[in-house]
Amino acid sequence: MGTTASQLPKEMLSEYQELTFLTKQEILLAHKRFMELLAKEDRSSRSTRVPMDKILTMPELKSNPFRKRICNVFSTSELKDGSLTFEDFLDLLSAFSDSATLEIKSHYAFRIFDFDDDGTLDSGDLENLVNCLTGETDDTRLTPEEMRQLISNILEESDIDKDGTVNLSEFQHVISRSPDFVSSFKIVL
C-alpha cells in the first residue's frame, strides 16, 4: 500500500475523525482494508464503489447473517445494489464502533432488521429476522407454529401502542433496556 494514490490525505483524515466515531488508527486501518478490495487503477478516486459481493468477502462480514442487509442499509448507491464507497464503509464502521451512541446503533439496527424497508418491523420482517438468526436451512428453522408463537410474543413485549408492528421508537425503547445490545452490536476490524 505504499503508492501515494492510496494514501489518505491528512485533512481528510481529520475530517473523518470529526464526522465518525472512529479513531485515527481505525480510519487508517479501514482505509487499508478497503483499498485491498479495490483494483490498483481505481484506488485514486474517492467515490469508487466496491460491489457488494466484494465487500461480503471480508472476514468481518462473511459469517454475519445480516451482511447483505448491512450493505444495503449503508449503501448510498442509486441502484440500490448494496455497493459501498469508502465513506459508506466508514459510516458502517462508525455505527458499529465501540464509541457510537446507543441511539445511532439502535437506529441502524432498526434499519437492518427492516427487511422490506417500509419503516416498521411487521411480522414478515420479524420472521425474516428470526430465520436469519437461527439459520436458513429447513432443519434449523422453527416450525410455523413456533414462529407464530414467537412473533406474537415479541409483539406483545415490544409493541407498546398495539398496532401490530414495531416502529422505531418502540424498537429503541426495547433496545435501551437490553443489556447486551451495545456490546454486541459491534464490528471489530
Next chain:
Amino acid sequence: MDTVDSVFYSDHMGPSSNPLLDQLPSYQSLLYRRKPSATAGTKRRASSRTRVGSSSSWKWKVDRVDERPKVACPQRPVRELPKTMEEKRRDKEQRMEQARDLSSWEQWRQNARRSLRRLKEESLDLLSTLELWRGDIHVIEGMFGTGILSYFSFLRFLVLLNFVIFLLMFSFVMLPIIVAPHAGGNSTFNARDGGECSIYPSTSRRGLVVFHQYIADLLSGTGFLEGTYLFYGFYKVQAINYPRFTYNLPLAYVLVTIAYLFLSLIWIVKRSASGFKRKLVQDEDRFQSFCNKIFAGWDFCITNENAARLKRSSLLYELKTDLEEERTKQKIADRTRKDKCRIYVLRVVLNVFVIAVLATCFYSIYRATIFSQESQMRPTGNVILDLIYEYLPSIVITLANFITPLMFTMIIQYEDYSPAFEIRFTLMRCVFMRLASIGVLLFSLWSQITFCPGNNCSCGYNHKRYPCWESHVGQEMYKLMIFDFIIIGAVTVFVEFPRKLIVTYCDCGLAKCTIKYFIVFYIKKMTLMNNCRPATRPFRASSSNFFFLAVLLIGLALACVPVIVSIAEISCSQACGPFVNYTTSWEVVPQAVSQLPSGLSTFLFALASEPFAVTFFVITCLVMFYFIALAAAHKRVVDHLREQLVMEGKDKRFLIQKLLQAQRTSVRSPGGHSRSDRGSQSHSAAQNCSSTGGVYLVQPPVSATHV
C-alpha cells in the same frame, strides 16, 4: 413541514395506506426511511432529526409537538446523526456557516472546544494502548464474541486487582524493610523472652542440601522459601527507626490488610453495580426476554465461521427451549396432585443425595487435611511420598471440584426444573462447592492449630506443632494455588490443545490464547500474593460478567471471614511475625491510636464506641428505608405510565378511524381534491388538512387520559 413528503410518498405504501396515517407518530419512522428524492430531501431530514432526538417512547408525542419549531439541535455533534457521510459533511458546513455569524468570542470558544475534544480523544486513545492485553482481548472479541470476552476481561480485572493489592503491600510493608539499611534506618526486632512460646525453630535445611529438596521446598513453600518475603513469618520487625521517624510495621500490616479488603470490596462493587442495575431492570420486566434474544441476539463481533455456527445453534436452542417453557408452564399449571407429589419427593431425595455428596467431599477434605498435617510432623524421608502427603488436601479439593459438577449436571436432569433454572441451580451448587471446600480446608487447619493435647494452650494455640501458624496457613494456600495452576496448565496442554488439534488443526487461536492467558495470569497471581480466591472456570453460557463478579463478591465476603477472625480473635503466634508483642493483631490499632494527640484519639475512640455504632446503624437503616420507598414509588409511576401508554394507543386508533371517516366524506364532497391528483396545489391543501389533523392527533389523547 414534512407533510408534503408524506403525501407524496404515501402511494408507495400499498393499498392500505392513507396520507393521514403518515401524520401519526408511529408512522413517522416511515418518513426518513424513504430514499432521498430530488424535490424535498433536506426538509424531511430536518424533521427526522427531531424524531431521532426522542428515544424514550412515552415522550415522542410531546416531542413531536415541542420540537417541531426547532429545525435542529446544534448541540449534538454531527457524527451522532444517523446520516450518510455526504449529508454529515453538508451539515457540518452549514454549521460552520452559522458559526460565522457569531461573535469572534463565540467562534473562538467553539474552536477551542473542538480542539479540546480532539485532544481528549487522542489522549484517551493513547492511554488505551497502555491497557493490559488490549490487543489480545481485541482479537478474542473479534473472533469469539462478547460472551468469551467478558470472561477474559474479568481475568484482566483480577490481575489488575491483585497487582494493586500487591503494590499496596509492597510499598507499605516490604519497602520499608528493604530500604531500611540503605536509608540509615535500623530495625528493632521483637525481642520478647516469652519462654517457650517464642521459640521458632528454623526450618531451612542446613549443610548439604540435595537438589530435589530444593524442588520440594519450592513446591510446598517450606524450607528456604519460608524465610522470604512471601510469608508472614519473615516480618519479624517491631519498628523501623529512620533518622527522622519511626515506622510502626505491625500497624502498617494491619491497616494495609484492612485497606486492601476495602479496596477490593469497593472495586468489585463498583464494577458489578452497573451489571446489577441492568439485571434489576431486566428482572423488573421479565416479559422482555424474547425481544432481547431477537433484537440483541446476534453478536456482530463474531467473525469466526465456527463461532457463528455455534451462536446460531445456541440461539435456536434457546428460542426452542423458551417456547417450550412457555408451553410447559401451562402443563405445570395443570399437573395432578400425584405428579406433584412424585416430583417433590424426587427432588427432596436428590437434594439429600447432593447434600450427602457435599458432606462426603467436605469430610474427606477434612480427613485429608488432618492426615497431611500429621504426616508432615513425622517425615518418612521419601521425598515423593512426603510431597504427595503434603499435597493431599489440594489433590482432594481439586478432585472434588472436578467430579461434583459432573454429578450435579447429571442429577439436575431428573429434577424436572425449567431449563433456565436448571443452569442457574447447577452453577450455584458448583460455586458453593468450590467456595465451601476452601472454607473446610481453613476450618480443619484452624481446628488443628487451636487443638492442644491436654487442653492447655499456654500460647493460645498449639505452639509445639505450629510455632508460626500464619506462615503455615499461607503454605497451605500456596500449595493449593500451585496445584491448581499445574492442573489447569496440564488440562490445557494435554486435553484441550490436542482436542482442538484433532477437531481442526487450522485454528488453534483459542487454545493458544487460553494457554497464554492462564499461564500469564497464574504466574502473575502466584508472584503477587497468597489470596484464597478460587479460580472460576469459564462458564461460556453467561454473556454478562455480572455473574463472575457476583461470585467474586461472595468469594471476597467468605475470604474476609477467616481474615477478620484471625486478626481479631485468634491469638497470633508469638514466635514470628510482626505481632509478637500482642495477643491479637487488632491490639496494635488501639495502642497506636492512644499514642496520638489526646483530642484525635478521643475522637477515634468515640467513633469506635457503641453509641456511635448504634446511631450509625439507625441512620443507615433510615436511609435504606427511604430508598426502598422511593423505589416502590418509581415502580408505581412506571406502572401508571405503562397504562397511560396503552390508553393512548387505543385513543390513537380510535381517532384514526374517526379521521378516516371524516376524510372519506370530505373527499366525496365537491370542493375536495382527489387523492390521485398530485399537483403542487394539492400539496398545500393536503398539508393544511393533515397538519391540523396532526395537531388533533397529538392533543386529544393527552386530555383523554386526564379524565
